[in-house]
Amino acid sequence: MCSELLRVLHWTVIKYMRKVFEKNGQPPSIRKLTKESGVDTKELYALFPKGPAKKAAKIGGLPKPVGCI
Template sequence: MPTTTIAGHAVEVNDEGFLAHPDQWSDELGGELARLIGIELTDDHWTLVHFLREDYSRQGETPTLRRVSTQTGTPVKSIFALFPGKPAKKMAYVAGLPKPKGCV
C-alpha cells in the first residue's frame, strides 16, 4: 500500500486514500484529513468522529449512517449538513476507518 505524509505523519493509505491501519489515527490527523476534504471540524463533528472510532473498536466494522444517527441521536439531515455529499464515507475518512459496507 502507498505511504503518504499527512500532518507530519507517514501513514499507509489504500487506493482510495483511506488509512490502511486505523491505529495510525490521532485527533491531529483527523483534523488534517477533514481539512483536506474541505471540512472544518466543530464539536458536533468530533462527537460523530469519536463515536465512529469507539463503535469500530467494539463492532469491528465502520458503522453505517443509520447506526450513527440512531446511536448518537443525531438526525440524518444534521449529519448531511456536517458532512455534505457522502456523509458516511466522509465521516469514515476523517475518523481514519474503512468505508462502511455498502458505500460506493
Template sequence: MTSREIAGKTIEFDEDGFLANPQDWDKDVAQELAHEVGIDELTASHWQVIEFSRSDFDERGEAPTLRRLKVAAGVPTKDLYELFPKKPAKKIAYVSGLGKPHGCI
C-alpha cells in the first residue's frame, strides 16, 4: 500500500498499483490517472465507459469485463481498444478508480 497526492488529494494505492478505495476517486483524479496511462484528454466516450464502470462496480463489486462493457454498456470492442489502447480492461479500471480487474473476458 502506497499513497500519493493526486489532484490535491492524498490517495492510497493497493499492492497492484490500483486505487485502494474507490470512494477517493473524483473526476479530477480520473483526469490525472488518465494522463498516467497515456490518455491526454478524457472525451465524452471515455466518460461513458468510466461512468458505466463505476456504477457497475457499485452494483456487482467488481470492475466490468470488456464483454460486459460491450453488451451492457453498448460500447463496441473496437472502440474500447481505441479509447484505452493496449490494455483496455486494466486502463479502464485504473482510470475509473477501481481495483485491478480479474475477469477473463
C-alpha cells in the first residue's frame, strides 16, 4: 500500500500504535486502541477492514498484537 493512500485517521492510528510499541515493546490491541488513540471502534473497523489492530500493525511495520481484547 502506498503511503499517499493513507488518510489522516489512518496515520493517527498507526502513529499511536508505533508510540505504544516504542514504550512497551508490544503493539496495543483493539481495546486500548479505541480507548486511547481518539479513533472509536466503528471508525477503526471502517479504516482497517478485516482486522484493524492486526492490519494497522502490519502497515506500521509492527508485530501482530497479542492481546485477546
